[in-house]
Amino acid sequence: MELTKDEQAALNGDKGEALQTAYRILLATGEATNAEKLIPIKWAHLSGVNYNTIGDSGEEFLRKLSEDAKVTIKSTVNPMGFDFDHVSEYNLDEEFIEKQRSIRDSYIKMGVEPTFSCTPYDIYDLPEKDTQVSFAESNAAIFANSLGGIRTNKESAFSALASAITGKSPYSDLRKDGNEAQMTIRMKLENPNELDFGLLGFFAGKVGDTSVRISGVSEPDRRSCKALCGGMGTSGTCAKFQFSDEDTSSSEKVDFGKEEMNKIFDELNTSEKGDLITLGSPQLGLEELSDLSKMLKGKSFRKQCMIFCSRAVQHQARSLKYTDEIERAGCDILSDCCTCLTPLIDPNETDSVTTNSVKGAYYLKNSTGVDVNLKPLSKIIEEDTQ
């Protein structure tokens, strides 16, 4: 990758340590994606906020970086470990709370907008078509490329952070025109629900490379689209999909039917029931909260149900009164955090969790260390409310 004179000087350390670090990261990611140069970008969405995921090393790195680094473009951030408004209701240790506070403050000090959301596309209107952005959160990157009409690599926590500081990103293939998917996944399930779409995404992420075409799908709702993006981002490197029934004879064809679905379901579903329920991985949007409030009319959950949505969406939902029915049904509405790696779910107290999220299931099982009972929202409401 060719650097300009200015960029080379920054890489050599002439403009301080923060910029040197940022350019070192951009150089490696540029080489990795065969980019020939860096280009300006308009928006960076950063991951690496939850103390559970980045640990002491991450906390220290951000604290030092924030002493002299500032973001130079619009920058938003992923969820952290918990909701500061509700932290006293959970049994969290003081050290976790303090470390999380330090991480939050480091991002704010660098000039990042404190969105703490994995669904930036639910908070802001997306910029005009083909705008170049750098989204680290995998579901958001896939959403941006596939449904949002804007362009990003499937960035890493560090590459997006480097982009936020420099305002630049490698001009990789995904940012260019003419990226034809080499594979078509033929959706064979009829009347798929959001869980089926999550499983389809997980499957597509496993078999697909950078980009896939999905046929046999007609206009899924937003909940299903988000589930697809979340599942896909979890299992592989795939950063883009396209719904298309057009027959392109040159692309490889793979079927996703009952057999393929069951195989992934069995891999992720390890329990017949859950001690508690989580909804929102990715965090729920306004439309999903509106749906949920209608579905819960007159019903109450038999067990604890945690609902995750961004703070911006929660404010809107409160003013539209969607939250009334949801809270009456016994749900805890939590913002700034999500199902994935939240310390609010304690494996010493919880054996299993019910969720409709494939992404959530993967991290609940592998990172939190609890069993997972996967079922679609309609079934959760049918079986776990009265």
Added chain:
Amino acid sequence: MTKVIVQGKAKGTVLKTINPINFLGAVDKKTGIIHDQKYDIFEKSIKDSILVFPHGIGSSVGAYTIYSLKNNESAPLAMICKKADLTVSSGCALANIPMIVISEDEFDSIENGKDIQIDTESEKILN
């Protein structure tokens, strides 16, 4: 064809897996032990190895896991992949872990447990 992603030198024993690695989901950032039983290197530690794997997958925060491994002195000495992904590349860049990408044939020919040497400045990078 060998491509350098992060420069450096390393000498050590190969730990090879055919599974793409989800660093956030499958690797303990303190010890370097693989704790997802679906991996063929389940319960093995990647610490001080020359880690040979197809590529990284999953969460973008895996880059922090690589950086944490280095800080906790549990990181591999070098990483060799078939395909470079942004999570592993950026994690290695920040943690100063040499990383190279090699061809399918070269990947297949590397044996688990063998002692090898990487020097990105040398004419023959892999020995």
